[in-house]
Amino acid sequence: MEKWDLYDKHRNILEKQITRGDELTLDEFHLIVHVCIFNSKGEMLVQQRQPFKQGWPNLWDITCGGSAVAGDTSQQAASRELFEELGIHYDFEKIRPHFTINFERGFDDYYLIEYDVHVNDLILQTEEVQAAKWASEEEILKLIELKKFIPYHESIISFLFEGRHHYGSIRL
Template sequence: MEIMDLYDENRQKTDKTYIRGSAQPKGFYRMVVHVCIFNKLGQLLIQQRTLNKKMPGLWDVTCGGAVSTHESSQMGAQRELFEELGLDIDFKHIRPLVTANFPMGFDDFYVINKDVDLESLSLQEEEVSDAKWASLDEVIKLRREEKFVRYKESFIRFLFDLSKDNRYVEI
């Protein structure tokens, strides 16, 4: 059972929580995180969702998930990255590069440049079936073929552009 903190419209944590999968109370928001790791070739590390997950079999950015109760955005990003891919990166001094607001909450996107050996990944069996490096053109092609999570193409391009910006974090 996943318990998540609830926030007000100004992203201030309230004293309320809710159980993932239950009806989220109206007027409250949850926090989710996504991590996008790019290599020196400008490719994005993407993962394929298992068939038992929501949006089964689709490719997605490096990792993502809900921030649990008593976690900060950074703590949630660090935990999700370790759980899903076995990558242990300290997010203590890493801030999200962009936040996408959605009707039920806030989605922090972390953009990191780091060459990762695919052989070193430890995929979470319940959630991740595969991982690979993909160029912008490859991700757009997957998206157009409806094999990638339904981010807007402009947002995908934006994430790739951000990876070239001097504000990203290189580890």
């Protein structure tokens, strides 16, 4: 039974938690994190969701993501999700998200890191992940076009690749 901390619209933590699947009121929000790992060749590590996974079964997705559980900071949630889904240890405590996308029910923090790891060294979480591979921006956009990748906005995928080396929205 997964518990979530709740936040107000200004991202202040409320003294309230809910169980995953419970309804949020209009003034309650939760935190989700995504991690995008890029290798030194400029490819992103992507994962394929299990066919029995609720929500986007069998589709490819960015490196990893999930909800922060009660008590998690954004950085702790990113570290936990990356380890749970792919068996990768990474310390996020000294970094902050590259950007946050607000969605209807919460905040979605994105971490963009460069880390060379061999796909054969990954420990895939069998409940969620069936495969992983390195993919270029062009390959990901093609998979989206073919409806084999979660249908992110193409501009977001491009921003992930372009913004991976620096914070902010200005080209440096």
